[in-house]
Amino acid sequence: MATRGSNRSRLLWVSLLVTSLFIITLDLRGVSLLSSLRSGTQSALAPVERLANNFFSPVGDFFSEVGNLGRSKAKIEKLEEENQELKSQVILNENTLAQLESLKGVLDLAGKARYKTVSARVISKGGTGTFSETIVLDIGSDSGVRRDMTVIAAGGLVGVVKSTTASSSIVLLMNDPSFRIGVRVAGKQDMGILLGQGDKSYSLQMLSATSAISVGDVLLARGSSGDKPFVPGVPVGRISYVENTVGQLTKEGRVNGFVDLNSLSVVSVVLSAVAGDPGDALVPKAPRPAPTVTVFVTPSPTPKE
């Protein structure tokens, strides 16, 4: 009896495995029914995600701050003092202020390059188990957003629109392992390919054997035909390490992105680049060091009484 039961469950298992393989094959062959299932899910999920974002955005960082508990004690005392001062000032919504600040930054960037953009709020991000770095925006095709449009934040490139529904869109972030973008070194014409690695740093592969790159060089998006998926001139990152391996055909390196992809709240989708390639106009200015104030004191004898 036990063997018969075991055989039956094995048969069921094998038939379900074959069904799964059949579904995978259909998807890989581009059957639209399966992709529309996912976009249908996105349409259904977007209102819930928007609602959840309203509740969760102030507390969403709680779990990432758990590691700072030890360091927080000294901070608490300092913050308590600051809190007293702040009470006398007008209480403003910090969350809204931060969003306003990012919006100002991204509009400055878009304005400099004369990109036609539409701003969006990040309402969710890709969950664990997907192994893909994505975010969900609260605007979609109703606002003119289409697949393969560039997404930017105040610092520079964020990613590219992967799919849209009427009221939401999914953006593939530039740190996704499948993300590739053609870049050029600002001030030079050397070109390369930037590859997402899943974490904060990116891998850079130069295309020419004669390319000369050095630490600190700024990389800009090379741009694509018809500005899709990438508009030209968007700051991508700064080279942090150059590999000098003997026998290497082309130079390789590591790059730090300009945008912190873990704390995105407001981004802009570039609808079109009105003025074409802005060249190096968007290269971020190097931070100016704060002047050190030196006070010279000449000792003088204390007057006798």
Place this chain on the structure above:
Amino acid sequence: MEINRLPKVILIFLTLFLIQEALISQINFLVAGFSLYLAFFMAWVIQDQRNSAVVTGFIAGLILDLSPTLEAPFGLWTLVLTSMSYLLASNVRAALDAELSPLVMLSVTVLASSFALILFLLIGAILGQEVGSASYLTRSIAGNALWGALLSPLYIPLAMKLHKVTLTARQR
């Protein structure tokens, strides 16, 4: 699995999928992220009979494949969770005592979730998916295991309770 149990199972996993996509995704976890869906699934399947486990694995996989942020081909999670459910319900369950202690549940859930993620990556890589750097993958899997262990007092009792609810009096 009895036909009358199916709607309850589908409803539970759909709700869980909604919670995972709309709520858990909003949280910035310290190390990588946490898949409540996967952890709950493992805690569920380990209590199931072989036939029910396999069908539950197939359904849960299909629901997870609906995730719009997923880059992998549709059906990959179905394949992984169907395989995992059979492995857990036949091989692993057979090696354990009839009464599952909380510690055993915790270990099985965390290890099985990690194994499912690795299996997903492996099959994905075979199918031509980009998988990212080794440090990224290690951090993602280790982070999921860490949060799976830390939050186990919340989801394991829930999985046990809900599993019982779906059973008929005779099955209990």
